[in-house]
Amino acid sequence: MSKAGAFDLASGVGGKIDKTEVLSAVEKYEKYHVCYGGEEEERKANYTDMVNKYYDLVTSFYEFGWGESFHFAPRWKGESLQESIKRHEHFLALQLGLKSGQKVLDVGCGIGGPLREIARFSSTSVTGLNNNEYQITRGKELNRFAGVDKTCNFVKADFMKMPFPDNSFDAVYAIEATCHAPDAVIWEKDLAPDSPLPWYLPLDTSHFSLSSFRLTSVGRFVTRNMVKALEFVGLAPKGSQRVQDFLEKAAEGLVAGGRKEIFTPMYFFLARKPQHG
Numbered sequence: 001m002s003k004a005g006a007f008d009l010a011s012g013v014g015g016k017i018d019k020t021e022v023l024s025a026v027e028k029y030e031k032y033h034v035c036y037g038g039e040e041e042e043r044k045a046n047y048t049d050m051v052n053k054y055y056d057l058v059t060s061f062y063e064f065g066w067g068e069s070f071h072f073a074p075r076w077k078g079e080s081l082q083e084s085i086k087r088h089e090h091f092l093a094l095q096l097g098l099k100s101g102q103k104v105l106d107v108g109c110g111i112g113g114p115l116r117e118i119a120r121f122s123s124t125s126v127t128g129l130n131n132n133e134y135q136i137t138r139g140k141e142l143n144r145f146a147g148v149d150k151t152c153n154f155v156k157a158d159f160m161k162m163p164f165p166d167n168s169f170d171a172v173y174a175i176e177a178t179c180h181a182p183d184a185v186i187w188e189k190d191l192a193p194d195s196p197l198p199w200y201l202p203l204d205t206s207h208f209s210l211s212s213f214r215l216t217s218v219g220r221f222v223t224r225n226m227v228k229a230l231e232f233v234g235l236a237p238k239g240s241q242r243v244q245d246f247l248e249k250a251a252e253g254l255v256a257g258g259r260k261e262i263f264t265p266m267y268f269f270l271a272r273k274p275q276h277g
């Protein structure tokens with residue numbers, strides 16, 4: 001079942017990290033970054049630890065504020081964030097030309113929001129590849145709840161070391177996951193200019209939306225104080241507020257990068273295997 005309540009947020013902070021070690025995990029995660037003295041080579045060498053710490057710390061915040069799919073989407077006026085996310089997932093399924101019964105791989109699948117939507121939209125079996133154990137545990141629960149646990153599964157592995165033999169899948173997709181690769185990633189098309197509303201709108205605090213209330217400045221103010229109170233009374237682990245702080249800082253950076261058009265999560269490319277015969 002969806003875990004979008006305040007207590008789910010509090011109890012989920014830290015994921016698989018022991019609750020007494022959340023604060024030290026926050027400190028270690030922060031130290032990877034330049035503003036805390038971190039260096040690029042160290043980040044690259046320790047990308048697995050850095051990315052896993054990040055997703056252990058933030059997953060319950062993502063679920064609370066964003067939903068089961070952890071990506072941005074092109075959006076029309078009058079469309080809610082959730083509607084735009086689903087439409088983007090349908091767009092990807094259509095671009096892949098998925099057909100009923102095919103086997104599909106989702107690279108860096110989060111807790112499986114896109115995987116479940118695409119599997120149901122196209123009647124395919126989707127395998128989610130993820131290196132984060134906590135997200136896989138959540139994904140399995142949600143797959144059972146959605147009734148796709150017989151046809152969809154998860155594999156815990158690093159996408160830099162793919163654990164599958166060639167030609168194991170009919171189609172493969174990745175949504176906002178390969179940005180975590182320590183190596184450069186290529187792109188083909190930026191979908192952002194085609195979107196009537198900017199992709200960063202849900203994070204823009206000058207924008208108000210009732211359907212995404214938790215992402216607005218008032219919503220974030222409420223969440224910040226709620227997390228503070230839950231941490232104070234011991235229901236959320238020590239360090240939870242710090243996670244909220246770095247997420248807000250990241251949101252500000254994303255909006256600023258989007259406004260200046262120096263960053264976009266909407267690059268899209270499609271590759272097709274050569275057809276034989």
Ligand SMILES: C[S@@+](CC[C@H](N)C(=O)[O-])C[C@H]1O[C@@H](n2cnc3c(N)ncnc32)[C@H](O)[C@@H]1O
Nearest residue numbers: 069070071108109110130131132158159177180
């Ligand atoms: C922003 S989330 C996107 C999740 C999902 N695609 C979605 O849209 O809901 C990035 C995901 O990539 C996964 N990830 C990052 N680096 C990875 C790696 N080297 N191997 C496997 N998964 C990885 C993270 O654990 C996380 O689930």
